[in-house]
Amino acid sequence: MQTGRKIVNDPVYGFITINDPLVFRVISHRYYQRLRRIQQMAFAQLVYPGAVHTRLHHSLGAYHLMGNALAELRSKGVEITAEEETAAKIAILLHDVGHGPYSHALEQTLIEGIHHEQLSVLIMEALNKEMNGALSLAICIFRGNYHKPFLHQLISGQLDVDRMDYLTRDSFFTGVSEGVIGYDRILKMLAVHDGELVVEEKAIYTIEKFLVSRRLMYWQVYLHKTVLCAEKMLVNIIRRARYLINYGTAVTAPSDVLDFFLQKQSPPDLSEQLDRFCQLDDFDVMGAIKSWTNHPDKVLAALCRMIVDRRLLKVRLQADPVSDSLIQEKRNAIAAYAGISVEDASYLVFSGEASNTTYDPSEERINILFKDGTVRDISQVDNALIQHNLSRPVKKYYFCFLNPETASGLFDSMPY
Incomplete structure (x- = not known):
C-alpha cells in the first residue's frame, strides 16, 4: 500500500x-x-x-x-x-x-x-x-x-x-x-x-x-425549472419501470446490480446488500435509460428518448398551484394523441412544488x-439582511407537460 x-x-x-x-x-x-x-x-x-x-x-x-x-x-x-x-x-x-x-x-x-x-x-x-x-x-x-x-x-x-x-x-x-x-x-x-x-x-x-x-x-x-423537470422525468422512468415489472411486463436493466434493485418487490436490507449498493452509479442508470428507448411500452420508451435526446417536457414555474382541470385537460390530450390511457399520461403531465429556505433559525444556527x-x-443582529427576508421560505409550483404538437415521432417504433 x-x-x-x-x-x-x-x-x-x-x-x-x-x-x-x-x-x-x-x-x-x-x-x-x-x-x-x-x-x-x-x-x-x-x-x-x-x-x-x-x-x-x-x-x-x-x-x-x-x-x-x-x-x-x-x-x-x-x-x-x-x-x-x-x-x-x-x-x-x-x-x-x-x-x-x-x-x-x-x-x-x-x-x-x-x-x-x-x-x-x-x-x-x-x-x-x-x-x-x-x-x-x-x-x-x-x-x-x-x-x-x-x-x-x-x-x-x-x-x-x-x-x-x-x-x-x-x-x-x-x-x-x-x-x-x-x-x-x-x-x-x-x-x-x-x-x-x-x-x-x-x-x-x-x-x-x-x-x-x-x-x-x-x-x-x-x-432551475429545466433541471427540475429532467430530474422528475428520471424519477418517473424508474417509477414506470417498477410499475411494469409489478404487473408482469419484462423490464430488464443491462447492469446486473441495477437490475437487482429494480426487480426487488420490497426495499432490500442494505446492511446485507451494502457491497452491491456500492457498485451502483450513474452509468448503470443511464445505460438502462438508453436500453429502454426501444422498450415496447410507449410511456417508458418516450420518457427515455426524451432524456437521451434532451427533448424534455415543457415546464412552467408559477406562484400558485396548478389547477386540476388544466392537468386533466393536458392528460386527456396526450392520451388521445399517443393512444395510451389517461392514467399512463400522468407520467407525461404532472405538477408539484419546490421550496427553499435560505436560513432557518430553528435549525443549526450561525452564531x-x-x-x-x-x-x-x-x-x-441589528440591520442584518437575513433578519428581514432570507429566513422566510420561498415556494414555487412546477407544471411539466408534453404538448402533442411537439411530440412528433416520439411514440413511433424505433427502426432497430
Whole structure:
C-alpha cells in the first residue's frame, strides 16, 4: 500500500495535499472511488454544460477546506489533536459516500426508506470494521456524538465546509457567478466559543453574501425549472419501470446490480446488500435509460428518448398551484394523441412544488461572536439582511407537460 505524500491538482483550489496514511487508505478504497462515477449535480449539465464534476471532486474540496478550517482554529488557540484532525478530515471525505446514482434526484426512488446520510454511516462502519476500528472517532464526530461539537458543525451545519465547497465548486463549473462566496474570508473568521462554532463579528457581511449566494444558486441552478423537470422525468422512468415489472411486463436493466434493485418487490436490507449498493452509479442508470428507448411500452420508451435526446417536457414555474382541470385537460390530450390511457399520461403531465429556505433559525444556527464576548444568532443582529427576508421560505409550483404538437415521432417504433 502506498502511504507517501500525495497531491491532487484541483481546478478550484489548486493543489490539495494528502499526507496521512489512513486518509490515503480511505481515498483508495473502492467504495470511495465509486464517487468518480456519480455526478455532483445530476442533470444540471442539461442547462449548464460545464456542470459535469463528480461527488469525488466535491469530497476532496470539502476535505481541503476542512484542513484550512482546522488550521485556522488551531492558530487561535483551539485545542485540536492530530487524531481529531484526521478523524474530522475522514468524516468530511465520507459525508456523501452514501449517495446513490444521480444523488438527490433518485433518493427515495431507487431504494425507498433510507436516506444517503444513513447509508454514509453504514459504509463508514463497514470501512471501520475493515480497518480495525481506525475510523471510530470519525464516525463519532460525523454523528455529532463527540464532546467537541464544533467538529461536527464543520461537517454538518448552516456554515459547514460541505456547503462552502459545493457553492464555490458548483458556481465554478456552471459559470454562475452569483454563487461565488468568500469562503477564504469565512474560514479566517471562524472561532470556537464554549465548544460551539462561531464567526467573528467582522465577517457578518461575508456571511450575508454567503446566504444570498446560496439562495440564488438554488433558484438559478439547483431548482432551475429545466433541471427540475429532467430530474422528475428520471424519477418517473424508474417509477414506470417498477410499475411494469409489478404487473408482469419484462423490464430488464443491462447492469446486473441495477437490475437487482429494480426487480426487488420490497426495499432490500442494505446492511446485507451494502457491497452491491456500492457498485451502483450513474452509468448503470443511464445505460438502462438508453436500453429502454426501444422498450415496447410507449410511456417508458418516450420518457427515455426524451432524456437521451434532451427533448424534455415543457415546464412552467408559477406562484400558485396548478389547477386540476388544466392537468386533466393536458392528460386527456396526450392520451388521445399517443393512444395510451389517461392514467399512463400522468407520467407525461404532472405538477408539484419546490421550496427553499435560505436560513432557518430553528435549525443549526450561525452564531456571531462580538468583540465584547457576546454571541448572537445572525438573524438577531441589528440591520442584518437575513433578519428581514432570507429566513422566510420561498415556494414555487412546477407544471411539466408534453404538448402533442411537439411530440412528433416520439411514440413511433424505433427502426432497430
